[in-house]
Amino acid sequence: MKINLTNPWSLTVLPHRLWRSLTAGCNDLTCAADLPAPAAPATVEGAVTVPATVPGNFELDLFRAGLIPDxxxxxxxxxxxxxxxxxxxxxxxxxxxxxGTDGLVLHFEGIDTVAKVYVNGEQAAACDNMFIPWxxxxxxLRPTGNEIMVHILPAMMVAxxxxxxxxxxxxxxxxxxLTLRKSPASFGWDILCRAVSGGIWRPVWLETVKAVPALDQVYLYxxxxxxxxxxxxxxxxxxxxYYAFRTADELTVGYEVAVEGQCGTSHFAARREVWHTCGNYHIPVPDARLWYPKNAGEQNLYDVRVTLLRNGVVEDAREFRIGIRLAELDRTSCIDADGKGEFRFLINHKPVFLMGSNWVPLDAFHSRDAERLPEALRLLDEAxxxxxxCWGGNVYEDTPFFDFCDEHGILVWQDFAMGCALYPVWDEGLRENLRREALSVVxxxxxxPSLCLxxxxxxCDLFWMMCYPFRRNPAENTLTRELLRDVLRAEDFTRPYxxxxxxxxxxAFARGAQGTSEDHLWGPRDYFKGDFYRTAPCHFASETGYHGCPDPASLREYxxxxxxxxxxxxxxxxxxxxxxxxPAWLxxxxxxxxxxxxTFGYRIxxxxxxxxxxxxxxxxxxxxYARMSQMSQAEAFKYFIERFRTAKWNKTGIIWWNVLDGWQQVxxxxxxxxxxxxxxxSFIRRAQEPVLMAFSDPQQDGRYDLHAVNDTQTAVVLTYEVRDLCGAxxxxxxxxxxxxxxxxPADGNTVAARLDLTGRLDHVLHIRWTDADGNTHTSHYIAEPKHLEYRPYADxxxxxxFDCFAGF
Structure with missing residues (x-):
């Protein structure tokens, strides 16, 4: 039973120097851990008390109250x-x-970050991880008027x-x-402002936890x-x-675990007597509907119910969805001297070419993530x-994100929430906190089924190696080589890690991390068809991007x-x-x-x-200026994606940076x-269509190959033409x-023609192709979009x- 908390919340904000007056002058947050609930913090002279929004962040409440500017x-x-x-x-x-209150708990989906929870003046919990529920x-409890107080300590002072x-x-x-389990990007990144916030950032409610017998875990894979x-x-x-349950009975005689699943006309069911409070058994599905990502097949999902029975009576049940699929990663460490290597994902033994975006914080104030999620997902899908x-500087997205990806065939690469740092792997408090976090998230x-890695x-491996001349081996990072590995070996051995x-x-360490099969392609950030980008050998790019100035209307908002x-x-x-x-641009x-x-003063x-x-x-x-910048960015993204697609299957995927900003920025x-x-x-939408015609980089004879790339599962016949728009x-x-x-062919890549572009390297070529059903698609190409004249290109x-500008 779930009971929403409907009474309003208040928020009192106290500087640390005033908080000391509530703790007998104690300046040490650790020594104050066992103190009773602060008495009436709102009455302290200098305290600020405002109505609070939950979920929320305290800065947003102060802004709504008119106490700080936007x-x-x-x-x-x-x-x-x-x-x-x-x-x-x-x-x-x-x-x-x-x-009644038997089994009643107060459930927090997320508290940012270190907090103590008091109920009727008594400490009931201590929390120290933003990413997990409590x-x-x-x-x-009293019949009426029970008080909840959540004291969130200042993260910087705890650190x-x-x-x-x-x-x-x-x-x-x-x-x-480094020692706080809090969104790394909140401390400031080159893609997000510094906002070391605090708040009850995800929903909170009352619920009744079922008494025994009850299911603890269910995993159907x-x-x-x-x-x-x-x-x-x-x-x-x-x-x-796999199942695990709790019981007060001395023996498990009479207990059974049943499972049933339905997807369209496909159905499976099984029921087994149990001999222990945990166990597992196989369920054959002879007529299964399999799950694949977009372009590779259907997104078939089963509605599943797992039931715990005692003497034939249902005691507990869990309902969820699954997709029947296997996920594999075929990987070599590095690329050899002949350019051979591998980094490709296989779903149900079938190689899949990946195209997608890095997913960064939806908002600098994470309590607003949920309201921004539907539109962000639409943009991701329609691209x-x-x-x-899901980048490691972020929070972990909630269930609706993964449900959407399940339904729309979007594979999810999930980083654990660490990034660009050399974490203190020796810190036992950090290790235990991370272990608890990993268990919860996994x-x-x-x-x-969308979760593939x-x-x-x-x-962080690169940061381990940056301690020149004391180059350190990332194999010493026991957080990722041991702790997280062991959690996954125990809890989710079905996916690559x-x-x-x-x-x-x-x-790769012996080679100085040069030539890894998967890489982040940032490099000098110069001309997007320069040597670095043209010759990057990796088979899979999991980061790459290029700057684009926001439109004038957006800029005027901030x-x-x-x-x-x-x-x-x-x-x-x-x-x-x-x-x-x-200053505002900086x-x-x-x-x-x-x-x-x-560190991040270079981006303008x-x-x-x-x-x-x-x-x-x-x-x-x-x-x-903004038009020029957006044109440059658009051509860069188009080139990055088409370079990988026209090299399919030598190249196996590109995840660019990124679809949406988490605050108003350049x-x-x-x-x-x-x-x-x-x-x-709009350029990316065209470059990521399932069937694409695009030119690759010049061959040794200086001519350019026109490729026809097909990510669908049926062969296609295309009629095409290429025209030179210069002066037309x-x-x-x-x-x-x-x-x-x-x-x-299905899932294929074919060279349709070869073209000599002598004298036309800076011309805009228009590519048009029509499939057998009469559907027409278009694109364009510039062999060398460098030092162009602005007006002819815009024309x-x-x-x-293709001049799809907004906000001008």
Whole structure:
């Protein structure tokens, strides 16, 4: 039974110096751990008490109350650092349920981060992990007016009491993240502002936990599949059911566990007597409906019910969905001298080419994640993605995210929440906290067929190797090599596990992490068709991106008008990029300090240099600059994706960075925080269509191959033409360079023609193809989009119908 808490919450905010007055002057958060509930924190002189929103973050409550300005406007986000010493006291009341309180618990889906929970003045729980739920048993309740107080301690001050040894390391502003299980990006990243927040960030409710006998765990996984040769969506399968339950009986005589599943006309059922309080058994499914990701097959899902019976009477049950599928990763450590290696995902023994986005925080204030999720998922799906990488600097997404991916065929690569740091692997408190977190997350998510890979962290292996000249072997990272590995071996051995991304195993370490089969392609961030991007040897890119300026309408939501243009403080009409970026631009690039010399102070300059790589013109307004930047970004993403697709199956996937911003900023995202897409979003949608015609990089003879790539499971016949739009008044009036018909096998890649582009390297070519059903698709190509003239390029985009700008 679930009971929502309907009474309002209040929030009292106290600076640490005032909190000491409630704790007999104790300055040590650790020594105060066993103190009774603070008496009336709202009455302390200097305390601020406001109505609270739960789920919520305290800064948002202060903003709603008019006590701080909009954190996302101008440089206001920088000032939030002054609030990092705040203690938070959330208070509400509730009445005891009229039908009794046996087994009643107070359930928190998420508290950010270190907190003590008091019920009627008595401490009932201590929490220290943002990522996992907490159940607080409730006893000795009053009939009415029971008080809940949640005291959230300031994360930065808690971190000060947790020593970090010299051998650990992080970005300057992120050291506190090393010992706290809190979203790493909240301490500031180059893709998210610093907002070391606090709050009850996910829902909270009362619920009754069933007394014994009761199911504790149920895990139904695919043991084997045998897809039909005639239809890979059908076939035979074997499932395995693991169960664990609690009972007060001395013996398990009379107990049974039953399972039943239904997907369309396919049905399975089994029922077994049990001999212990845990066990497992096989369930054959001779006429199974198999699950595949988008483009590779159908997303068949079974509705499942597992029942615990005693003497034929149902005592407890669990209901959920599964997809019958096997997930494998065929991987070599590195690429050999001949360019051979492997990094490919197989679903039901079938290789799948992956296209998708990295998934970063939906909001700097995570209590708003849930409301932003549906639109973010729509954007992901409509971009043609069949994969998403849940990046390790984020929180773990909730069940609705994975349900959507199950239903829409989007494979999920899930990092554990660590990134870009050398964590103190020797810290026993951190180890136990991470182990508890991993158990909770794995047990929650393992039923989802979309979940295809666990990864230990983001780029931590590379950070281990950065201690030059004391280069350290990432194999010493026992958090990912032992702790997480062992949790997965015990709890979810059905999926591949990658200790880091990129993963530097012993072979890669001996090679200095050069030539790994999976890599993050950032490099010099210069011309997007430069040597680094053209020659990157990896078979699978799990990160790559390029900057794009938000549209002027979006910029005006957070950049003051007097700082909007020129972007630089000494900019002139002749040289708008002279001097230093204006303060609001620095804050929204994102930088924790208002200068260009800090860790993340480079991004405005980077974006400007990328514009200059593509265009020879000097922009004369924010409108022109933003268009140029979005054009540069769009062409870069198009090239990155098409380079991998035209090399299918030598290349096996690309997960670009990224679909959506988590706050209002200048970034690689292709959709602004306000959900307004940049030009790149429409380019990506075309580049990720299941059937694509695109040119690859030049061959040794200097000519360019036109590829027909087919990710569908049936052969296609395409009729195509290529025209040169340079100087043309219309598409049909443009000179015809190529035409023909090509047959592309299922899941195949065929060279349709080869073209000499001498004298046309900077021309915009228009590609059109029509399938056997009469459906027509279009794209374009520029062999060398470098130092172009802005106006002719813009005119060619309009001629193609590809000038999909918003907010101008």
């Amino acid at each position: 954190p996302f406007f101008g440089t206001n986000i920088i000032d939030l650092r002054k609030l990092e010493d705040r203690h938070l006291f959330y208070v509400t009341t509730f009445d005891a349920p009229p039908d 159940d607080v048993p409730l006893r000795n 000060q009491e947790r020593p970090v040894p010299p051998a650990a390391g992080a970005f300057d502003h992120s050291y506190a993240s 695919t043991f084997a599949v045998d897809p039909s040769a005639e239809d890979r969506n059908r076939g035979g399968a074997m499932l395995d059911l 043609g993605c069949n994969a998403v990488r 047990r929650k998510l393992r039923h989802h 666990w990864a230990g962290d983001n780029e 990658l200790p880091s991304s990129p993963y530097v195993d012993e072979v 950049i003051p008008e007097d700082q909007l243009w020129p972007i630089y403080d000494e900019g002139t009409a002749e040289d708008p990029f002279r001097g230093t970026p204006n 804050a929204h690039q994102t930088s924790m300090e208002l200068n260009e010399t800090n 300059g980077l974006m400007t240099s990328q514009v200059r790589h593509m265009f020879r013109d000097v922009p004369d307004s924010i409108d022109t 970034s690689d995202a292709v959709v602004n925080y306000n959900f307004r897409p940049k030009l790149a979003y 008044a219309s598409q049909d009036a443009a000179p015809l360079l190529l035409s023909g018909t090509v047959t592309v 060619a985009l309009r001629l193609c119908g």
